Amino acid sequence: MSDQKGFTTTILHSDRLLKPEFGALHQPVHTAVTWGYDDVRGLVDVFQNKAKGYAYSRQGNPTVTALEVKVTQMEQGMATVAFSTGMAAITATLSSLMKAGDHIIASAFMFGNTRNVMQTFIDLGLEISFADPTDVNNFKDLLQENTRLVFVETVANPATQIADLDGIGKFCEENNLVYVVDNTMTSPYLFRPKKVKASLVINSLTKYIGGHGNALGGSVTDTGLFNWVTFPNIAPVLREQIKPALLGITQIRKRGLRDGGGTLSPEAAHSISVGSETIALRLERACNNATALSEFLNAHPLVSKVYYPGLIDHPQHDRASELFRNYGGLMSFALNDRVDTFAFLNELKLVIKSSNLGDTRTLAIPVAHTIFFELGAARRAEMGIPDSMIRLSVGIEDIEDLIADFQHALEVSMP
Known part of the structure; x- marks a missing residue:
């Protein structure tokens, strides 16, 4: 019997992989804000990234972790960080990875709020160029020496233009650019951006993954395809502590989630997780x-x-x-x-x-x-x-x- 299960089967049985207490089929809602350790060295190891565990819910919670694991499986990625909203995920990703003077190429058809936050980053010193994403040549014309990242959506909201996702992916790979794809309008059920070489995948969990209009949430998933060792903006302290493949997503969790504070509540995480099953x-x-x-x-x-x-x-x-x-x-x-x-x-x-x-x-x-x-x-x-x-x-x-x-x-x- 094959270990490779179908999309829905994988989601339905995801929580059980983490072995919830008492054989529960869903990860329980953990409302604790903080965790205590009998041996303080265990707490120190968590802070220093030497051991997995929880210290403070702003940057991690077992209920949220279960949802992150589920989204990672949906996107066939390496790791996921969940946020309070999709916009929090976008803002945290850009603020964690970019520095003043860096250049981003982005879709000219982006959702209004995403376009607004891009303008905020422009005001703070980022260079951002906008182009029609339906033809990769429009992006190639904007490549600069300081270009670090490309940002597109799968389907533009509201006029439904479809980006040249495959062509842009090859362009990013050839130029060692971080390729961020917002998959909200398609969701990982209809499309997995990893197949077009996306580095990071954004989802508004509020939308199709949660699906019932009763919980806000967002996520960013690292597909494992980008070589973060080559990315110049990784903090030196992380290069000393973190495995190379996890440098990008860890910096997003540390700087974007922990420091930015856009934390997903355990109650919302549980609601989204259950909603995702259908x-x-x-x-x-x-x-x-x-x-x-x-x-x-x-x-x-x-x-x-x-x-x-x-x-x-x-x-x-x-x-x-x-x-x-x-x-x-x-x-x-x-x-x-x-x-x-x-x-x-x-x-x-x-x-x-x-x-x-x-x-x-x-x-x-x-x-x-x-x-x-x-x-x-x-x-x-x-x-x-x-x-x-x-x-x-x-x-x-x-x-x-x-x-x-x-x-x-x-x-x-x-x-």
Whole structure:
């Protein structure tokens, strides 16, 4: 019998590998803030990275560790650090690894909050260049002597552009650059960035991994592919204490989590861990619903454009088909000029007007007026975001009910 188990089987039995107390099937919720040692030398060894253990929950907790192990297995990585949110994971990763004067190449289509935090780092002395990630040549043109890191998302939110993930991975490998891929929109069930040579994988655990809209969380996973010995920004004290393969992820844990303080609570870790067990079931249903809904909207006369990689006319449809297990639950569409966007949304009865993604329920939000409002009209135009764009996070409802809800709202909105 093979030791290699399937995706869901591995997740379901992950906690048992850590042998929870009393044969529990899930790692219990450990609410302790600190741990005591009978022999102080044991505490010293934990502080000096000579032994595994727990000293203070800001940088480690058994319940959070169990989730980190599970995410590492999902991403087929080497190690994971969990954070209180996905944005905390992004901020901690960049602040831990970059120094003033370093250069980053990043996607021009990044999620609004990620773009905002990039601007904060620019204000603090980092150089960051933004380019269309759908063609690796756009990134090659921006390579500098001080380039250290490349940051992209698998699927852009909200216009669903698919980055040239494989091409960018080869570019990073050739130039010894840290390749950071935000896998939130696809999740490790639909795509594993390790196969395109990603160095670090970001996930907002709030979204598809947790999946129920009841817990915030984020993570960064080291795939084990990058040679951290060659990275100039590793702290000398870590080079003396830590195995070479663990230098990057340890610096993120020490500087980003311990010092940054974006700690995931054990209660949230437990909720996300249990929610993750059904990710394959939820995503298969959500993807099927999104495909059917995109086809319905694409054929409707009041819809001017649908943004969904599963549609044949999507610019990166072939790339998405090659890379991903399915096309995801994220989609957007634009209404034509004759329809009042707010009035249309208010006619939706089943679909919830909300800002989250990856929930079991279908959520809709007017993009230009909310999550991308702060970027301004000019920047939204550069990103291909019209004022009438509506982003959907498609859930697991019965598809007949979803289509009926949209059909009703569109009929009422007829001029």
